[in-house]
Amino acid sequence: MRPTLTQAPSAQDLREKILFHLTHTQGRGPEFATVFDWRLAVSYTVRDLMVGPWVGAIRAxxxxxxxxxxxxxxxxxxxxxxxxxxxxxxxxxxxxxALTQLGLDEQEILDNEPDAALGNGGLGRLAACFMESLSSLRCPAYGYGIRYEHGLFRQSFENGQQVERPEDWLNQPHPWEFVRIDYSYRIGFKGQVETVDGRAVWHPGESVIARAYDTPVIGWGGDWANSLRLWGAHPTTLLDLPRFNAGDYAAAAEPEALARTLSRVLYPDDTTESGKELRLKQEYFLTSAALQDILRRFLAEHDDLSLLPQKVAIQLNDTHPAIAGPELIRLLMDDHGLPFERARDLARATLNYTNHTLLPEALERWSTWLMGRILPRHMQIIQMIDDDHRDATGRPSHVGIVHNDQVHMGELAFIMAGRVNGVSALHTDLVRDTVFADLHKLHPDRIVNQTNGVAPRRWLRMSNPSLTRLLDDTIGNGWTGDLDQLQGLEDHAQDASFRDSLRAAKRANKVWLSNGLLTKLGVKADPDAIFDVQIKRMHEYKRQLLNILEAIALWHRIHDDPNGGWTPRVKIFGGKAAPGYWLAKSVIHLINDVAATINSDPITSEYLQIAYPPNYNVSMAEDLIPAADLSEQISTAGKEASGTGNMKFTMNGALTIGTLDGANVEIRELVGSENFFLFGLTAEEAAAEKARPGHARAAIEASEDLQVALQLIAEGRFGQADSYYSLLDRTWNDDPFLVASDFDAYFAMQRQVDRAFADPASWVRMAALNIARSGFFSSDRTIRGYMRDIWDVRPVTA
Ligand code: GL7
Known part of the structure; x- marks a missing residue:
């Protein structure tokens, strides 16, 4: 473990500093201060302790x-x-x-902070875990993103249906950021390209200013912090003064309005492609600002551009910033006068690309028309890259970046990357065999695997204090910075008194959650029931539908035989659907309708309850995961690239019911197949099943439980039947994600879960082994892999 802070402040120091900031930064006397004022005073006090390590890290x-x-x-x-x-x-x-001395409630202060929700789901959360691990490992790094004024929408339910409202985290001061008005870059769009003395000159028709807003990200041990640099869009001219003076105030403010739309909202899509002009502009805005900043820093330290690959490693998180290839070539050619071939080689030795999905609907493509209009110079360079690659490799004619009048961003990212990686072992194999099969044949060493991970500081130490106490008492606290030390629990899994303590820690979390579910939702969750949790974005491939259909079938069985010795279960769902994804929204509606019927059934209520708290976000995950017994990871095999929630549950001692998909495969291998509830078709079997005509109908006709569940929905037992007509029709006649084909195996495995849970000693032993064997899923391990296999960087030692 890293040494603790050399001058750890005392409670007394902290109390004084909090009072200082309350008065001098917040401008409030203690007797007038609100929770918000106190939270800001505490945040500034904590921030002060990050600034020294931060400046020190940048200097080092x-x-x-x-x-x-x-x-x-x-x-x-x-x-x-x-x-x-x-x-x-x-x-x-x-x-x-310090807070106790000040008479403050720590939880209330922590809860006062809004979530910075600048992402949709796993891909965005992975980036946040990576930032934390980069700092914990003292790897000099910058995260570059967009400072969205509105993060992911707020979800509420009205009559069981999702309603979206804008999120407004920046409507209040954000105490963690530092604005850098001196780091501003001009970002152009549209216009024309002319050739002057053999060199291309792009005259953008529009431009905006990207301004840097920095947040320090402190690593474990508190002695290193990297920067998360988010770009905010600002107008090049604040006001059109002649128009203002002429009295046309709205028109006068146009430049500002235009610029600000760029960093105004996060696109709420998750693994679906939006194809909107504003999105392409956002992607270029981020990428160009980042590359200009990277080159500025590089040139401040070095004067030879050929050193670029030795001093700079750039990672593209999915294809969203894939315009980086053409942009870096453009900057090197048009601004620095390098020939195309030199620029291409430097770019390729510097850039790397992570693929996060195989879903065809999520692979980014832009029409050549739109690309040519928004980024005319880049369209030329994309064509040069594509022609050059064809000439160099003699690739088959159907392979390439530009075809059918579309720019394929995955191919662009691949061709411009030194390394391409998948995010779990299975996913990387599928990347090689499917989406990039042709390119992989041409570049057999380019694709590597880096299985995802999660930050144990946030996802264990912070969110699960009762388990943390037990771990610290049992094996010391070294696991926090070296998660493999959890292996030290293996022996204790045999020890009854350890198991009792583990059970007590889990139970405390369940009691706490149960109280929250009762007060916030009116759901009665018995802490001795199985807490069965599925939290993630709502998507057909993630199969929340399979889970709720299982609930209906189970309810029906309990109803028929209330004295059947059922294991009590609380099913908990959490997740948002993209606003335009109506099938996913219809599943939300169904879950809420089913919950309303089942929860109030006096015959079954003791055995089955369903809770769906609205507005699932990072903070809610921190409350739910530590209280879970069962982790639902039930995507159609071959569809979930990795998953990272699955890892968080395992670390927190929940057992998984899951398919052989994404990182589930590695979780199962590591925790042991006897400590994992596996069901369902493999990726290969799923692909074959999907190709079989009539697979859905055949599977439904073979399953009595599934027929009953579908029938109950069709009869209108849960809300209005016609709300679910399309969902039912799709399940019977198409079922692209094989809910029906996997239903019986899932139902049967859930009954095995019931039996296993009824034997607490053995269940807790399995939970202990899951924790003990979860060390591999630390994002520290993942980042070490990137540093070694992709970036070729080493930590900076003091
Ligand atoms: C995702 C994958 O769907 C998810 O399985 C993976 O864990 C995550 C991080 O690698 O990336 N890909 C993707 O487009 N989104 C994801 O969450 C939105």
Missing amino acids: ARDHGAKRVYYLSMEFLIGRILGDAIINLQLEPAIAE
Whole structure:
């Protein structure tokens, strides 16, 4: 473990600093202060402790002439910062004492912070975990993203249906960021390209200014912080003064309005493609600002551009910033005068690309028309890259970046990357065999695997204090920075008194959650029931439908035989649907309708309850995961690239019911097949089943339980039957994600879960082994893999 802070502040110091900030930064006397005022005062106090390590880290990287890592991502799903910073700075006891002395409720202060929801789901949350691990490992790095004024929409339910409202986290001061008005770049769009003395000159028709807003990200131990640099869009001219003076105030403000739309909202789609002009502009805005900033920093330290690959590693988080290839070539050619071939080689030695999905609907494509209109110079360069690659490889004619009048961003990213990686072992195999099969044949060493991971500081130490206490008492606290040390629990899994303590820790979390579910939703969740949790974006491939159909079938069986010795179960759902994804929204509606019927059935209520708290976000995940017994990871095999929620549950001692998909495969291998509830078709079998005509109908006709469940919906037992006509029709006649084909296997495995849970000693032993064997899923391990296999960077040691 990293040494603790050399000068850890005492509770007394902290109390004084909080009072200082309350008065001098917040401008409030203690007797007038609201929870918000106190939260800001505490945040500034904690922030002060990050600034020294932050400035020190930036200086050390420069002084060592270190290679820097740049992580370009359209999403950083950070959540709250204060609690995580307290953990990483190891301030918990001192802060707790200081707040008690001030008569404040720590939980209330932490809960006052809005989630920074600058992402949709796994891809964005992964970027946030990576930022934390990069700092924990002292890897000099910058995250580059967009400072969206409105993060992911707020979800509420009206009559069981999802309603979206704008999110407004920046409507209040954000105490963690530092604005850098001196780091501003001009970003152009549209216009024309002319050739002057053999060199292309792009005259953009529009431009905006990208301004840097920095947030320090403190690592474990509190001695290193990297920057998350988010770009805000600002107008090049604030006001059209002649129009203003002529009295046309609305028109006069147009330049500002135009610029600000760029960083106004996060696109709410998750693994679906929107294809909107504004989205392409956002992607270019982020990428161009980042690359200009990277080159500025590089040129401040070096004067020879050929050193670029030795000093800079750029990671593209999915294809969203894939315009980086053409943009870097453009900057090197048009601004620095390099020939195309040199620029291409430098770019390819610097850029790398992570693929996060195989779903065809999520693979980005832009029409050549739109690309040519918004980014005319880039369209020329894309064509050059494509022609050059064809000439160099003699590739088959159906392979390439530009075809059917579309620019294929995956191919562009692949061709311009030194390394391409998938995010779990299975996914990487599928990347090689499917989406990039042809390119893989031409470049057999380019694709590598880096299985995802999650930050144990946030996802265990911070969110699960009762388990943390037990772990610290049992094996010491070294696991926090070296998660493999959890292996030390293996022996204790045999020990009855350890198992009792583990059970008590889980139960405490369940009691706490149960109280929340009762007060917020009116759901009666018995802490001795199985807490069965499925939390993730709502998507057909994730199969929340399979889960709710299982609930209906189970309810029906219990109803028929109330004395059948059922294991009580609370099913908990959480997740948002993209606003335009009506099938996913219809599943939300169904879950809520089913919950309303089942929860109030006096015959079954003791055995089955369903809770769907609205507005699932990072903070809600932090409450739900530690209280879960069962983790639902039931995607159609071959569809979930990795999953990262699955890892968080395992670390927190939930057992998984899951398919052989994404990282589930590795979780099962590591925790042991006897400690994992596997069901369903494999990726290969699923592909074959899908190709079989009439597979859905055949599977339904073979399953009595499924027929009953579908029939009950069709009869209108849960809300209005006609709300679900399309959903039922699709399940009977198409069922592209094989809900019907996997139903019986899933139902049967759930009954095995019931039996296993009824034997607490053995269940807790399995839970202990899941925790003990989850060390591999630390994002520290993932980042070490990227540093070694992709970036070729080393930590900076003091
Ligand atoms: C995702 C994958 O769907 C998910 O399985 C993976 O864990 C995550 C991080 O690698 O990336 N791909 C994707 O487009 N989104 C994801 O969450 C939105």
